[in-house]
Amino acid sequence: MEKFLQLAMENKDYIIEMRRYLHQNPEPSEQEVNTCKKVCEELKKMGLEPKVVCSSQTGVMCDIKGSQPGKTIALRADMDALSVQELNDVCYKSTVDGLMHACGHDAHTATLLGAAKILSACKDDFKGTVRLLFQPAEETAYGAKAMIEAGCLDGVDATMGTHVNSSLESGKISVQAGPRLAAANWFKYRLIGKPGHGALPHQGIDAGLAACSAALNLQHLVSREFPSDKPLVITIGKIEAGTRFNVIAAEATLEGTVRCFDPDVFREVPDAMERVMKGIADAYRCQLVVEKAEPVTMPCYNPEIPAARAEKTVKKLFGDAGIGFAPAQMGGEDYSFMMDKIPDSVFAHIGTANPDKRTAEPHHSGHFNVDEDALPGASALYAQYAVDYLNE
Numbered sequence: 001m002e003k004f005l006q007l008a009m010e011n012k013d014y015i016i017e018m019r020r021y022l023h024q025n026p027e028p029s030e031q032e033v034n035t036c037k038k039v040c041e042e043l044k045k046m047g048l049e050p051k052v053v054c055s056s057q058t059g060v061m062c063d064i065k066g067s068q069p070g071k072t073i074a075l076r077a078d079m080d081a082l083s084v085q086e087l088n089d090v091c092y093k094s095t096v097d098g099l100m101h102a103c104g105h106d107a108h109t110a111t112l113l114g115a116a117k118i119l120s121a122c123k124d125d126f127k128g129t130v131r132l133l134f135q136p137a138e139e140t141a142y143g144a145k146a147m148i149e150a151g152c153l154d155g156v157d158a159t160m161g162t163h164v165n166s167s168l169e170s171g172k173i174s175v176q177a178g179p180r181l182a183a184a185n186w187f188k189y190r191l192i193g194k195p196g197h198g199a200l201p202h203q204g205i206d207a208g209l210a211a212c213s214a215a216l217n218l219q220h221l222v223s224r225e226f227p228s229d230k231p232l233v234i235t236i237g238k239i240e241a242g243t244r245f246n247v248i249a250a251e252a253t254l255e256g257t258v259r260c261f262d263p264d265v266f267r268e269v270p271d272a273m274e275r276v277m278k279g280i281a282d283a284y285r286c287q288l289v290v291e292k293a294e295p296v297t298m299p300c301y302n303p304e305i306p307a308a309r310a311e312k313t314v315k316k317l318f319g320d321a322g323i324g325f326a327p328a329q330m331g332g333e334d335y336s337f338m339m340d341k342i343p344d345s346v347f348a349h350i351g352t353a354n355p356d357k358r359t360a361e362p363h364h365s366g367h368f369n370v371d372e373d374a375l376p377g378a379s380a381l382y383a384q385y386a387v388d389y390l391n392e
Contacts, residue, residue, distance in 0.1 A: 082100065084099070174326035183299045191280075259331075317380055
């Protein structure tokens with residue numbers, strides 16, 4: 001067994017203990033005060049010197065220096081929870097009503113703490129610096145940009161981010177090159193009409209009807225305006241209109257998200273959507289107000305070189321059997337901003353799906369959980385990849 005995997009297994013109880021503590025004590029985005037405090041306490045126990053960063057004061061940066069000068073690699077884990085009611089009946093169930101780690105960020109934080117233990121014990125095995133980044137607020141896409149603004153990537157040559165994946169078999173790790181996660185934006189349109197009696201609709205201007213038309217017609221962009229070989233999703237997640245059952249809706253709002261892998265398509269879609277919305281507003285005699293059309297994340301894309309390096313690391317630790325395949329997904333991830341700033345970056349999917357343990361439930365579900373037996377492998381991956389890169 002490789003040294004780092006052996007050390008990870010020796011720290012398995014610690015990694016699981018940290019994960020369960022964080023799972024029981026979730027905190028929302030930009031409010032990870034106690035999580036930040038716990039991470040700093042654990043790093044100080046290892047003889048390290050963590051630094052609290054970000055305007056929210058809930059991010060943590062900590063350097064581990066090897067035996068000689070060299071390059072710097074950053075390892076990133078996110079820490080925030082979601083506004084989801086936990087439905088699992090487990091001994092480490094969330095103690096906060098309506099809040100849980102429904103996406104595995106507790107596991108990410110715990111496995112990076114495990115990697116910190118491994119690397120702290122093996123400083124003579126590498127040259128250069130490993131920078132640990134415990135990031136707040138991934139779910140609101142605040143955290144990665146905030147850590148970049150705080151200088152956490154200054155002097156960094158490469159990065160690695162990981163994410164547990166409940167649709168990938170436990171024990172498998174996916175690091176293939178190409179698109180991993182999508183670019184995402186958040187849009188909100190308001191249509192302004194004129195109120196009137198429901199029995200006399202010709203006296204008003206029905207913004208609700210215009211909103212219904214818009215929800216349908218925006219889909220034509222996907223099927224008729226953009227290339228079919230470049231996946232695109234336009235989702236209207238929220239429609240609000242009207243005040244009463246027998247009153248013509250004077251205002252309506254549509255709110256949703258765009259997802260795609262191609263940066264050029266991502267840049268072109270908002271203008272095309274606004275063109276359609278203006279046409280519908282004119283056709284239904286409404287006024288259009290564009291309240292929001294903001295990018296939330298960029299695409300997560302694994303370049304060939306770091307992906308190949310990561311594959312070698314996985315095989316070194318687990319053999320060929322450790323390599324898994326996770327298809328590109330339309331979910332967003334703000335680690336994309338770090339990948340954009342540092343091109344030598346890789347994003348790894350950590351398989352945690354085990355139906356027998358009920359850990360194959362969807363992310364963001366109240367039944368979401370992870371196979372904790374897969375967590376030491378994630379810690380070993382962090383540590384081994386960092387050392388492989390630094391010692392190249």
